[in-house]
Amino acid sequence: MAIYNIICSLKIIDFFIIFVFSFLLYVFRFYYKYFTRPNPLPGPLPLPFIECSYLFDGDNKKLFTLLYKKYGDLCEYYLNGKRRILITSPEYLEKILTPSSKDNTFMIRFPHLEGYEEYGMARRGLIVNHDIKSWRYNRYFFNKAILTPSFNNEAVKWTNILSQELEGHWKSLGNFNLSKDNLKNENDWQIEIDMAEWARRFTSDMIVILITGERSYTMASYYNLHSPVKVTRSNPLIEDSERFVKAFSDYLFGFHIFMYFGYFSRRYRPGIKDIVKHLLNNRDYVFETLDNIIKKRRKEIEETPVGIKLGHDMLTSLIITNTERDTNEDKNITKDDITTRPMTDSEIRGNLLDALIAGVDTTANTFSFLTYHVCHNPHIKQKMIDEIDTIFPPNTPYNWKYVDLMKLEYCDAVMNEASRIMSVANDIPRYIPNSTELAGYQWEAGTTFHMNISGIHTNENYWPNHEIFDPNRFYKKNDMNNKVGHKFSFIPFGGGLRICPGRKLAMIELSSLVVEIFGKYDVELVDMNTPPKVRSSVVTVCEELPVRIRPRKYSL
Numbered sequence: 001m002a003i004y005n006i007i008c009s010l011k012i013i014d015f016f017i018i019f020v021f022s023f024l025l026y027v028f029r030f031y032y033k034y035f036t037r038p039n040p041l042p043g044p045l046p047l048p049f050i051e052c053s054y055l056f057d058g059d060n061k062k063l064f065t066l067l068y069k070k071y072g073d074l075c076e077y078y079l080n081g082k083r084r085i086l087i088t089s090p091e092y093l094e095k096i097l098t099p100s101s102k103d104n105t106f107m108i109r110f111p112h113l114e115g116y117e118e119y120g121m122a123r124r125g126l127i128v129n130h131d132i133k134s135w136r137y138n139r140y141f142f143n144k145a146i147l148t149p150s151f152n153n154e155a156v157k158w159t160n161i162l163s164q165e166l167e168g169h170w171k172s173l174g175n176f177n178l179s180k181d182n183l184k185n186e187n188d189w190q191i192e193i194d195m196a197e198w199a200r201r202f203t204s205d206m207i208v209i210l211i212t213g214e215r216s217y218t219m220a221s222y223y224n225l226h227s228p229v230k231v232t233r234s235n236p237l238i239e240d241s242e243r244f245v246k247a248f249s250d251y252l253f254g255f256h257i258f259m260y261f262g263y264f265s266r267r268y269r270p271g272i273k274d275i276v277k278h279l280l281n282n283r284d285y286v287f288e289t290l291d292n293i294i295k296k297r298r299k300e301i302e303e304t305p306v307g308i309k310l311g312h313d314m315l316t317s318l319i320i321t322n323t324e325r326d327t328n329e330d331k332n333i334t335k336d337d338i339t340t341r342p343m344t345d346s347e348i349r350g351n352l353l354d355a356l357i358a359g360v361d362t363t364a365n366t367f368s369f370l371t372y373h374v375c376h377n378p379h380i381k382q383k384m385i386d387e388i389d390t391i392f393p394p395n396t397p398y399n400w401k402y403v404d405l406m407k408l409e410y411c412d413a414v415m416n417e418a419s420r421i422m423s424v425a426n427d428i429p430r431y432i433p434n435s436t437e438l439a440g441y442q443w444e445a446g447t448t449f450h451m452n453i454s455g456i457h458t459n460e461n462y463w464p465n466h467e468i469f470d471p472n473r474f475y476k477k478n479d480m481n482n483k484v485g486h487k488f489s490f491i492p493f494g495g496g497l498r499i500c501p502g503r504k505l506a507m508i509e510l511s512s513l514v515v516e517i518f519g520k521y522d523v524e525l526v527d528m529n530t531p532p533k534v535r536s537s538v539v540t541v542c543e544e545l546p547v548r549i550r551p552r553k554y555s556l
Contacts, residue, residue: 039441041085043067043076051078053265058275060256060426061536064088064452073459074439079260080115084448088455090462090488092439096430096449097488097495107132107497108431111446115258115266120283124350126501127357128255130431141321141343142351143501145314151210154312155505156402158209159512162219163398166202166516169223170549176227190550192526195371196542197222199364203509204245207359210505211352212237212293213313218245237293245360247286252357254279255538290349294319298345301325314355318348358502361541362424363509368542370418370514372532373469375525375547380471381518384411388519394552398515405511413471415510419492421469423454424539428494453491454540462489521549 030048044052044067056063056079064086067075073089087093096106108130116122122130126142129135145151174189201218208216214237221241224230238244257266257275266276297315306325310316320326322342343351374381387410392398428451435445458466463473493500500506517523526546533544 041076042071046078059536060538061454061540064455068452068455080262082448084450086450086452088452090456090486093488095438099496104132105432105436106430109429111431119258125354127354138351145317152402155508156400158206160400162202162205163516165219173227190548192548194544195547196368196545199367203360203364206509207356211314211355213311216241247282248356249361250282251286252361253537290352294345294348318343318351363506365424365542366419367510367513368545369422373418377469384414385518387411388515392515392519408511409476411514413474416474417469417471420457423457425453427538462486520552522552524548
């Protein structure tokens, strides 16, 4: 009652004074904490309430490049209530990326974030899971599903099948152009295509079949958008393939929004709130689609008598984990290491989501950037084609085997150089729950580190002439390989215990696309003076890359 009477006795000027005093007190406290922080590093001055968001428009790569150029390879910035340390030198990464099953200091990518809780990623899957026990559980069964020789063989088998489908779609579009131009030689056709979109649909079909055992036909759907003659496929796993492909690309794009912007900014900040509304609607569609796929497979498994062999796809493997149908139990794993309970549907969804996110856009974008740089370097393209022709002779049907793809040493060097000069992933974060030493400083618990992948891959102290596309940096037969200056100066798949488990699959996909497209077609950019259209967030996405392709004419 006394407090009520005091409030009632206040005048408008009194409320104004209280507001101003509270504001000044907050500002004083904000800057007192900032100027008395331990280990002060160079970096932009944070402002009350908005911190360093005045420099950030959602593009991680642009922000990191600005900070690195202005403040050096060890600097700091503030976003979403956290001090963040940006690292752009590989010499500081030894402790972070050296794998250790006993030291959990750098195991956590992110702390628990309210934003990731809303986005449906907290405590799920692998990518942003901050719960170490949950992460180990998911990682073990994720690895068991995909890091096996049989999975590699299945991947190679499907690259053969999908490459033939891709070739069929392009040939059909080419023949349609021939008929329009009244030309009859079936090998004289050429078409202009968006390589970024075709690569994205190839990798989408690839990942979907490998993780679910069922087809999605996103290449066929995209072909239908450009051809007067439509193809039909019976019983597709996903009805609206075009929406499906875009939905996962948008979901990946939304990572940084829910990491860097707090609840208030996501709801009320102009330019952000509308993006968040779209991302949440998109999240609901993605989750509903995956949940329906999981329910469908559960029902199929329940209706299959025990003892009947099931598929080897990732989804089936995760559903039967720690059930009576799980015949692949690792006797070396104790109950203390891995819990013996089956996976819940939300946990399975998290793993499928991670596989789709990491396996579709990242590989497709790397291939698009490779295509751009190879087309700008004819001598590199020719050397790559010569190696392909040696291992896969022209005018013979391609029947790829894993061992043959691994012989492509120069092509592998080209793929690595494409990953270096135009990194798809922009950021590898780490959060420390306990105090630790790094880069000569003692850091307090709760500090977040961000590894600037693009900056590390182009750091002139470790990459001479870093702006030049030069596969010889990685070519095993060339002594120039020795000029890779530091073992952590090239980290396209991260490192340590949280290194990307799908890296081998990514290289199989990339190798297959390189062989199929550059081995069978002449590829050139439609406009040599126009760079690829890109969009950056936590990853850099190639949104458009117009190219002109025609069947190769082989020398007799």
